[in-house]
Amino acid sequence: MPRGFAALIGVLAVGAALGVGHLVAGLISPASSPYLAVGDTVIRFSPEWLTEFAKSTFGTADKPVLLGGMAVVIALAAAAAGIASRRSPRPGVAVVVVLGVLGFLAVISAPVFAPLDLLAPAASLAAGVVTFRGLHGLALRTYGDRGAADRSPDPGAGGPSGPAVSRRGVLIGSSAAVGVGALAAGAGGFFLGRGVGDSRAQVTARLAALRGIERAPAIPAGAAYAAELGTTTFITPNPDFYRIDVALRIPTTSAADWSLRIHGMVDNEIVLSFEDLLRRPLFEKTITMTCVSNEVGGSLISTANFIGVSLRDLLLEAGVQPGADQVFTTSIDGWTAGTPADVIMRPDRDALLAFGMNGEALPPEHGFPVRMVVPGLYGFVSATKWIADMELTTFDRRRSYWLERGWAEKAPIKTQSRIDSPRGFATVPAGKVSIAGIAWSQPAGIGKVEVRMDGGPWQPAELATEVSGDTWRMWRTEFDLGPGSHTVQARATDAHGVTQTEMRAGPIPDGASGWPATIFTVI
Numbered sequence: 458m459p460r461g462f463a464a465l466i467g468v469l470a471v472g473a474a475l476g477v478g479h480l481v482a483g484l485i486s487p488a489s490s491p492y493l494a495v496g497d498t499v500i501r502f503s504p505e506w507l508t509e510f511a512k513s514t515f516g517t518a519d520k521p522v523l524l525g526g527m528a529v530v531i532a533l534a535a536a537a538a539g540i541a542s543r544r545s546p547r548p549g550v551a552v553v554v555v556l557g558v559l560g561f562l563a564v565i566s567a568p569v570f571a572p573l574d575l576l577a578p579a580a581s582l583a584a585g586v587v588t589f590r591g592l593h594g595l596a597l598r599t600y601g602d603r604g605a606a607d608r609s610p611d612p613g614a615g616g617p618s619g620p621a622v623s624r625r626g627v628l629i630g631s632s633a634a635v636g637v638g639a640l641a642a643g644a645g646g647f648f649l650g651r652g653v654g655d656s657r658a659q660v661t662a663r664l665a666a667l668r669g670i671e672r673a674p675a676i677p678a679g680a681a682y683a684a685e686l687g688t689t690t691f692i693t694p695n696p697d698f699y700r701i702d703v704a705l706r707i708p709t710t711s712a713a714d715w716s717l718r719i720h721g722m723v724d725n726e727i728v729l730s731f732e733d734l735l736r737r738p739l740f741e742k743t744i745t746m747t748c749v750s751n752e753v754g755g756s757l758i759s760t761a762n763f764i765g766v767s768l769r770d771l772l773l774e775a776g777v778q779p780g781a782d783q784v785f786t787t788s789i790d791g792w793t794a795g796t797p798a799d800v801i802m803r804p805d806r807d808a809l810l811a812f813g814m815n816g817e818a819l820p821p822e823h824g825f826p827v828r829m830v831v832p833g834l835y836g837f838v839s840a841t842k843w844i845a846d847m848e849l850t851t852f853d854r855r856r857s858y859w860l861e862r863g864w865a866e867k868a869p870i871k872t873q874s875r876i877d878s879p880r881g882f883a884t885v886p887a888g889k890v891s892i893a894g895i896a897w898s899q900p901a902g903i904g905k906v907e908v909r910m911d912g913g914p915w916q917p918a919e920l921a922t923e924v925s926g927d928t929w930r931m932w933r934t935e936f937d938l939g940p941g942s943h944t945v946q947a948r949a950t951d952a953h954g955v956t957q958t959e960m961r962a963g964p965i966p967d968g969a970s971g972w973p974a975t976i977f978t979v980i
């Protein structure tokens with residue numbers, strides 16, 4: 458058979474395998490899609506330098522890039538397998554089986570695994586082998602007869618359709634059907650596995666109906682300059698809130714199916730359902746969350762009104778035993794974080810187990826149904842999304858996900874500032890130029906922001922109305938500037954009088970430091 462067609466058979470068979478696997482996973486357990494499970498496994502076993510490279514090069518597009526890259530590699534392997542099988546189907550079947558076994562291994566080794574999860578890779582493997590053998594047999598018969606067909610009279614000129622022509626028709630039709638079927642199955646799996654929409658809508662509706670939530674004070678008009686300067690809004694709309702996690706597939710546990718076990722070094726073990734949460738005193742708090750991977754000037758910082766219950770009250774009820782210095786949390790997808798127990802237990806810290814974000818249920822990618830939020834700590838040591846388990850233990854006994862990968866054990870947020878206007882390399886007209894940005898030092902709050910132009914003297918900026926120490930604070934100032942290239946720098950000082958360090962450091966292991974600077978042109 459022609460090489461091109463042999464390659465196509467390989468690609469179609471593997472495509473059918475992936476599509477069927479994704480569909481069966483969507484029907485039974487979205488977590489068990491062989492394609493996504495392999496992607497997750499690649500992430501889990503990637504060396505630290507590769508993860509960092511992917512994060513810094515592709516940002517939040519790193520997952521689509523990984524999945525796309527996998528598709529290219531798999532398609533090339535499948536095409537090669539097809540070409541190697543022009544006479545015998547054996548090499549192709551072998552490659553399909555090897556890919557199938559990889560899918561099995563990835564599903565079995567996932568952090569959360571149930572025996573039913575084996576159905577999707579099994580269906581995938583069967584679909585791959587059956588499709589390959591079927592199309593291969595059809596192709597051999599079609600092209601094997603070609604010599605005979607060529608010698609027979611042209612079927613178009615007179616006689617009835619020859620067998621070679623109808624066989625070719627069947628082959629092309631079958632191939633097209635397999636291609637369309639594989640795509641449809643994959644899409645079906647995607648839509649079936651999408652799921653927490655209904656449960657989220659219910660939680661959002663209940664949130665609106667709940668009385669007695671202790672609301673966060675309204676954000677004063679003077680807290681941000683978004684209206685005048687077009688800079689960052691005080692509250693980040695949910696779709697714009699930065700997202701960082703290692704989950705390829707967002708867990709799809711509904712609120713009704715959710716529960717959290719608080720155990721370990723406690724006097725009273727607690728198991729909480731979502732209804733139990735709603736029956737507790739609820740409060741809303743405006744918190745600026747920050748990622749440790751945020752570079753100086755970076756965008757991995759956002760602010761929202763979180764609604765939930767007091768984590769401190771829960772732990773008081775559980776009765777934390779002496780010596781338990783770590784609150785070790787595990788998410789539904791197996792990620793872990795280690796939070797210092799004493800930080801959560803501080804009465805003024807307001808750490809919460811949150812299920813509401815800016816008036817609605819947590820979005821799926823931000824931890825639906827329930828996550829943790831602790832003001833003042835970077836997300837990787839505190840902000841467990843899709844939380845499922847909370848163990849009181851010691852830092853000696855258990856090591857969390859990013860600690861294992863070279864990041865710090867304790868990670869309070871560093872005092873930082875960012876220049877939002879002008880943008881880097883912007884061109885602005887000469888005269889009065891607005892310089893504006895944000896600064897943060899959770900939970901202390903910002904006491905002062907200073908700005909200097911072209912290495913000149915530091916000048917205090919005007920601070921916007923403070924919301925609380927647990928949120929960012931906007932600042933602005935003006936400089937009279939003539940034409941040319943200018944460099945503006947900023948530095949923040951916290952409410953205790955400590956100025957952010959000039960010392961430049963990258964994010965690893967406990968957060969970037971250094972003064973932000975922006976170069977722009979005045980004309």
Ligand SMILES: Nc1nc2c(c(=O)[nH]1)N[C@H]1C(S)=C(S)[C@@H](COP(=O)(O)O)O[C@H]1N2
Binds near residue numbers: 698701790822
């Ligand atoms: N389950 C889970 N929770 C997680 C993470 C994760 O990878 N998995 N990443 C953490 C990190 S590093 C940060 S900065 C915050 C980000 O929360 P966001 O995506 O809602 O902004 O979530 C934290 N919670």
Ligand SMILES: [Mo]
Binds near residue numbers: 747748749750835837
């Ligand atoms: Mo993070």
